[in-house]
Amino acid sequence: MKRLLTGNEAIAEGVIESGVEVITGYPGTPSSEVILNLKSMQNKADFRPQHIEWSINEKVALEIAAGAAWAGKRALVTMKMSGLNVAADSLVSIAYSGCRGGLVIFVADDPGAHAGMAEQDSRHYARLMIIPMLDLASQQEGLDYMKLAFELSEKIGGPIFLRSTTDISHVASDVEIGNRLNLEKREIFLEKDITRYTKAASSWCIAQHKDAINRLKQALDYTDNYLSEHGIRVNEMSLDEKIKEGVIYSGAVEGNFKEAIKRYNLKLSWLKIGLIHPLPEERIKRFLEKVERVLILEELDPFIETEVRRIASQMNKSVDIWGKFNKDFLPWVGGYSFREIKKGLETFLGKVFESEQDSRIRLKAKEIEVKRTTSFCVGCPHRGAYFALNKAIKKLKYKKDEIIITGDIGCTILGMNKPFESCWTEIAMGASIGLAQGFKWAGIEKPVIATIGDSTFFHAGIPPLINAIYQKVPLTVIILDNGWTAMTGFEENPGTLAFDNKEDTKRVDIREICQGCGVEDLKVIDPYKPEEAINTIIKAIKYPGVSVVLSRQECALQAKRRKVNFAKYRVDIKKCTGCRVCLNSVGCPAMVFHPAEEKGRPYMEITMDCFGCGICKFDCPTGAIEEIKDGK
């Protein structure tokens, strides 16, 4: 049976078909939908894993999955590429120790940086950590390779990377559903072996290192000729002795490469590589023996190309290799659209397949297009928090460009956009609080402020906060606690219970964490109440030590979903002068401005989308914005 599935949905189906029992992860675009889907199918679709959770961060998620795999279960952990950096410390050690039950690490990269963040190429981790890596070239492979990954992990006794990219994870295609493995509930396996599961003696470490390297070879032997249940070969070669030109490719470029072959009726030999670590060296040699010129297509770094060049240099035949090391040829950054692949092939083959559109048209379109910047959603509590923060800074008589505000990952970073333009930096989870301390030690005497969301604080914000307290660094941390990990798809986190009643978890209160860390100046504000919020932030900024302001109000979209209602607002058109002060100071998408041309005089309208946060009322000079009381 075929279904229309995104790559992440296909991967989730592969997880179900593999009978995985423990599933953990931390949300991050473009990886989140795997667990979001599994959670939504839990107990439906005859899918009853022992446990699925959104963990506090990727490192903890990985450790939980590894523990389960060491006890003999099949376990999956998911994350985006930046999350892999967080999990890396534990993962290296786990890879050396290996595992008993299948352990798969799903990581999604984002060539083109669609979701923001450093455009890192996570394939390098495979080499660094000595972990075999399967790289997806299609949605179908998401399902097939997930199943293969578990098989392979148990076969070799070590963890396996499954890597995807945005173009696979977020695109849907027709995917053939497979058979579910009929796995008996697995016995718990107890193995006390300190030579394998600790690193306390150098001889054990050396032995583990050797084991890890041996597992690579086994992985290659198992996969090189592997044929999946839907007829996909992991490493596949199409060789025509008469053709002198070949292409070696891997990953998401497959779609556009095959598109070009069909469209322009190209005659090329090709080698597709699905297991990108370890590379199928013998196969690559066989391929290079038969061609004279070879083009290497892969997104981001020349990961495969470097190896192909090394392999070619050891052969006693010269092959003309084309790739990212050629000057001004294939780019090292961004995803490869059809245009890049076509251009690459055209240059490689020395002919133009199809002429392009007059570039003038694209330039003209770019020039006149409408920019739509992202801002906070209607009723978003972060709007109130940044609104109050900006007002507080102004009341303290500071200029905007002299107060450093370090931002952090998540929705809260939108405070850098109009109309607030508050945040200066965004680095990595929790980094706002560490960076702020550095700015202080550099000698900045004016206040330095860090803003961070609840989930980001749980994830990596606590150690830098403790550090600031211990080192007595005067700074203000504003924690924007909306109760959800909202940006990546409204996942829950340890603080979510404040809003959403569930019985199988216990809420961890950020206020108590701050108290426990030794924060002496700790205040809670309601971002929907500007007056109090502004005054509290002023006091916090003036405080001579570490001050924390906890801004609390549920994510408006989640609150709406849960049918939480506030009285809406409207504009009294008789009082409104159309000055747009409200629009410029809060920029809420529920507002529509009507210029004078429409009805003879300008005025503001608040549409039915209003959530009733009430912030826009604060600045209106004529008092035209009013609450709708009892629906009147």
Added chain:
Amino acid sequence: MENNFYITGVGGQGVVRLGQILALYGLEKGKKVRFYKQVGMAQRGGPVHCEVRIGEVFGSRIPPLSADIVVVMELAEGLKALEFVKPGGMVILNRKKIYPLDLMAYPDQYPPEEEIIQLFKEVGAKIFWIEADRITQEINLPLAENIIILGVIANFLSLDKSILLNLLEKNVLGSFLTKNLEAFERGFQWAEEMK
């Protein structure tokens, strides 16, 4: 046979829903399908576009100059589709402008309609204007512009109506179903008159 649909607009216009129904249609027909959606953040008014490819297709995105049908739900967003229009391809322009917050007070900074049309003419598009919101007002279902356009496409491409109606039933909220079916029919008729 290959059909490439490029659909563009802003959040809240049902761009993705329209694409999803077309993609599911391709699946029902037993064809290969690729469905790409660019949604950005879940908020009103942000740019949204999706691409549906049905037939002997491989890449997830429509190659330049290859969109058989371009649907522009919001006029200025149509500019982003220009490079994909197949010469002689059909472009359905919905006469609708949605201003972002910082342009609301300066409507004269919105790209002039003539310039947009001129560009579509230059790429060789066959242009069809529709005022979908006029029809939605008539049937009193403001959010059904996308379904009206689905009706238009169904007619222009002679798609299998019963499959589409079935998909609408499965994918549209129950209480609005009748009205959405009406929207579909109105779009279908509108296209009939345009022929």
